[in-house]
Amino acid sequence: MSINRRETLKLAAAAGLAAGTGLGLSSRVFAAEPLKVGFIYVGPVGDHGWSYQHDQGRQAIEKALGDKVKTSYLEKIPEGADAERALERLVRSGHKLIFATSFGYMDTVLKVARRHPDVFFEHATGYKRAKNVSTYSSRFYEGRYIIGRIAGKMSKKGLAGYIASFPIPEVIRGINSFLLGARSVNPDFRIKVIWVNTWYDPGKESDAAKVLISQGADIITQHTDSAAPMQVAEEKGVYAFGQASDMIKFGPHAQLTAIIDNWAPYYISRAKAVLEGTWKSTDTWGGLAAGMVKMAPYTNMPDDVKKMAMETEEAIRSGKLHPFHGPIRDQQGKLRVKEGEVLSDKDLLGMNWYVEGVDDKLPK
Amino acid sequence: MNGLEAFLVTVIPAATPLLLAAVGELVVERAGVLNLGVEGMMATGAVCAFVVAHISGNPWLGVLAGALAGALISTPFAALTQKLAANQVATGLALALFGLGVAGLIGEAYVGQPGVRLPALNIPVLSALPFLGPVLFSHDVLVYASFVFTALVSWFLFRTRAGLMLRAVGVNHDAAHALGHPVVRIRVFAILFGGALAGLAGAHLSLAYTPQWVENMTAGRGWIALALVVFATWRPWRVLAGAYLFGTVWILGLHLQAAGIGLPSQLLSALPYLATVVALVIISRNRVLTLTNTPASLGKPFVPER
Numbered sequence: 086m087s088i089n090r091r092e093t094l095k096l097a098a099a100a101g102l103a104a105g106t107g108l109g110l111s112s113r114v115f116a117a118e119p120l121k122v123g124f125i126y127v128g129p130v131g132d133h134g135w136s137y138q139h140d141q142g143r144q145a146i147e148k149a150l151g152d153k154v155k156t157s158y159l160e161k162i163p164e165g166a167d168a169e170r171a172l173e174r175l176v177r178s179g180h181k182l183i184f185a186t187s188f189g190y191m192d193t194v195l196k197v198a199r200r201h202p203d204v205f206f207e208h209a210t211g212y213k214r215a216k217n218v219s220t221y222s223s224r225f226y227e228g229r230y231i232i233g234r235i236a237g238k239m240s241k242k243g244l245a246g247y248i249a250s251f252p253i254p255e256v257i258r259g260i261n262s263f264l265l266g267a268r269s270v271n272p273d274f275r276i277k278v279i280w281v282n283t284w285y286d287p288g289k290e291s292d293a294a295k296v297l298i299s300q301g302a303d304i305i306t307q308h309t310d311s312a313a314p315m316q317v318a319e320e321k322g323v324y325a326f327g328q329a330s331d332m333i334k335f336g337p338h339a340q341l342t343a344i345i346d347n348w349a350p351y352y353i354s355r356a357k358a359v360l361e362g363t364w365k366s367t368d369t370w371g372g373l374a375a376g377m378v379k380m381a382p383y384t385n386m387p388d389d390v391k392k393m394a395m396e397t398e399e400a401i402r403s404g405k406l407h408p409f410h411g412p413i414r415d416q417q418g419k420l421r422v423k424e425g426e427v428l429s430d431k432d433l434l435g436m437n438w439y440v441e442g443v444d445d446k447l448p449k
Numbered sequence: 450m451n452g453l454e455a456f457l458v459t460v461i462p463a464a465t466p467l468l469l470a471a472v473g474e475l476v477v478e479r480a481g482v483l484n485l486g487v488e489g490m491m492a493t494g495a496v497c498a499f500v501v502a503h504i505s506g507n508p509w510l511g512v513l514a515g516a517l518a519g520a521l522i523s524t525p526f527a528a529l530t531q532k533l534a535a536n537q538v539a540t541g542l543a544l545a546l547f548g549l550g551v552a553g554l555i556g557e558a559y560v561g562q563p564g565v566r567l568p569a570l571n572i573p574v575l576s577a578l579p580f581l582g583p584v585l586f587s588h589d590v591l592v593y594a595s596f597v598f599t600a601l602v603s604w605f606l607f608r609t610r611a612g613l614m615l616r617a618v619g620v621n622h623d624a625a626h627a628l629g630h631p632v633v634r635i636r637v638f639a640i641l642f643g644g645a646l647a648g649l650a651g652a653h654l655s656l657a658y659t660p661q662w663v664e665n666m667t668a669g670r671g672w673i674a675l676a677l678v679v680f681a682t683w684r685p686w687r688v689l690a691g692a693y694l695f696g697t698v699w700i701l702g703l704h705l706q707a708a709g710i711g712l713p714s715q716l717l718s719a720l721p722y723l724a725t726v727v728a729l730v731i732i733s734r735n736r737v738l739t740l741t742n743t744p745a746s747l748g749k750p751f752v753p754e755r
Contacts, residue, residue: 128665129664129665131553131560131664132560132663132664133663277707279706280706280718282714282715282718283668285665286668287661287663287666287668288463288466288654288666288668288670291659292700292703293703295455296459296700296704296707297707299459300704300707311659311661311663311666312663313659330561334562444709445706445709448713448715
């Protein structure tokens with residue numbers, strides 16, 4: 086796997102641009118060596134989902150820090166031995182800050198980091214750290230609580246279809262948060278869950294959406310990456326929520342809002358920290374308050390629902406409202422969170438149970 | 450729309466890209482050539498169909514572009530394996546990767562752009578029938594085309610002289626050559642045809658099934674099509690049965706999940722593959738029939754003696 090084709094194109098474009106602008110170039114040429122920041126992505130940057138959003142963050146670093154940094158990326162890197170090679174290549178070509186943007190890179194990152202103590206590593210969604218390895222993730226469940234509330238108000242039948250990828254805590258937390266949000270405004274709200282066992286297959290995702298709609302769901306939400314379910318919702322005249330990035334172009338009449346992964350503020354702050362020599366190994370789990378989760382404009386809904394959505398967003402951002410506040414019972418009716426308490430981050434991170442009312446058996 | 454109707458209406462678009470690509474590959478393999486590049490040709494067809502439809506606003510031009518692009522990208526494979534007698538397995542694998550890469554490159558600027566939908570073609574009178582109308586006669590043109598191609602290929606292979614020649618080339622290229630049949634030319638045409646149909650399958654993905662372009666949107670369908678051809682023992686109507694069985698079990702799994710049946714979703718996801726393999730193994734239990742259908746020269750390079 087070579088430094089990919091886009092890299093070459095981009096370099097060519099940059100060269101053209103530099104030649105075109107000309108001015109001020111001479112003073113910069115002799116400036117200090119720029120910090121090289123590397124990224125590895127599990128998918129293609131053209132997925133318009135997970136990897137795409139990470140790449141938006143990479144571009145934001147370049148925009149914010151200009152010629153103090155130089156970024157490059159390797160895309161479609163499978164988790165495993167290939168990831169080790171990719172990381173080593175970035176290290177050897179002089180990258181001092183490296184973002185590994187998928188959960189499955191975890192052990193590989195630690196292994197490579199041990200060999201190169203002078204390089205800083207950032208691992209997305211993992212939980213293992215070292216002196217030169219930080220972890221970071223987003224509290225997407227905060228956004229899911231808001232869309233749950235909107236669904237609770239907007240669904241005529243009180244039934245949403247949920248397209249899920251894999252039964253990991255991240256996804257289960259999303260389902261729970263969505264239902265808690267929906268039930269906070271409509272106590273009889275129900276969801277139907279379909280596990281498609283993939284993060285990304287437009288065809289399968291669109292089939293799942295069609296099936297859910299044919300079984301009565303009039304709102305579709307997804308924890309998979311393509312915009313295909315949104316297109317199905319638009320075609321069938323039901324509502325849906327965008328995932329990872331704004332999908333309004335695919336559902337101008339269907340999208341109510343979208344939960345947007347916004348890695349830019351975090352990426353910029355970490356690159357700055359390296360430049361200023363203040364980088365330390367940290368564990369960041371930021372949500373709406375940190376700007377790492379953003380909501381797309383609230384569309385296709387009446388003003389009172391829009392107002393409620395914005396108030397909910399503000400309440401979560403200010404810390405007044407925690408999506409997992411007690412009392413919360415699980416599917417078996419066992420009390421998991423007492424009245425007046427909220428679920429701890431540790432329990433949230435390892436969540437492997439459904440809240441009361443989820444009409445699905447958790448795949449093992 | 451009742452449950453069964455909704456169910457069948459979803460099965461047909463899910464099976465169509467598999468059927469188109471598999472019927473194309475069947476002709477290629479009947480001519481004795483193993484082209485493993487279906488996935489790449491499908492992706493190229495998908496992106497070219499999308500881009501042309503997006504720029505021109507005309508989905509029909511998109512369909513045409515998909516077929517042409519599929520055929521075009523198969524030409525290096527044809528040149529390498531037929532003129533230079535390169536190893537077909539290696540060249541085919543290279544084509545699969547090459548096609549995916551080319552597709553990503555062409556489509557880079559079009560990711561996240563909404564597509565032009567290929568309109569449903571309601572067949573007059575028939576589409577007004579209750580139940581049968583929406584299930585069978587209200588689809589896009591590529592759905593009908595997939596049936597037409599299956600029938601045409603079946604007729605061509607087993608009822609025409611040219612089809613007999615093509616099969617002869619696939620069974621024993623040396624003998625066919627000795628009889629004066631143009632082995633290489635026949636095979637090149639078969640490869641181009643297979644490429645065009647894989648391109649059409651891609652066009653169905655990016656114009657009708659999910660009208661958008663994103664990288665890797667073929668998601669392995671080219672490989673499933675390849676497997677269908679083998680399991681269907683190189684018979685067109687069995688390919689159709691296999692594609693529809695696969696689609697049916699897949700959609701059925703989703704319905705069972707949504708209905709809260711409680712079976713593990715991993716099992717339901719694996720079921721289409723399992724069911725298709727089992728069913729096709731049962732169909733092709735007759736060993737003699739299987740052996741007579743297998744193109745004996747499949748995958749062997751042809752180097753004419755001079």
